[in-house]
Amino acid sequence: MSVSTDELISEITGIVAEELGVPAGSVSPDADLRSVQGADSVKVLRVIARIERARDVELEDEEVFGASTVREVAEVLQRALTESAAV
Numbered sequence: 001m002s003v004s005t006d007e008l009i010s011e012i013t014g015i016v017a018e019e020l021g022v023p024a025g026s027v028s029p030d031a032d033l034r035s036v037q038g039a040d041s042v043k044v045l046r047v048i049a050r051i052e053r054a055r056d057v058e059l060e061d062e063e064v065f066g067a068s069t070v071r072e073v074a075e076v077l078q079r080a081l082t083e084s085a086a087v
Contacts, residue, residue: 003081008074012051016070019047029071051077057084 009029017024020038027036033044048064055077063076 002085003078005071005074005078008077009070011054012047012070012074012077015050015054016047019043019050027070029074030069032068033070033073034068048073055081057081 013024013027013029016022016027016033016036020027020036020043022037033039033047034041048059051073052059057077057080059076059080063079064073067073067076
């Protein structure tokens with residue numbers, strides 16, 4: 001099942017907004033996640049954990065820590081989903 005990066009950005013934005021208690025419209029795909037109001041490293045890790053559970057995929061720590069925006073996290077997730085579908 002193929003999912004577009006835009007769909008993943010929308011899904012991740014919703015998770016980020018819910019976890020941080022901010023309106024989804026205030027979370028830009030290109031804003032640094034750590035700069036979103038209410039964000040800290042623990043909350044960002046919770047966001048990643050929720051994404052992994054929602055998509056039943058494990059993201060590589062090195063890739064996740066290298067991603068700082070919703071768009072970059074979506075790209076990491078897209079690669080992981082593509083790789084898991086190929087197995």
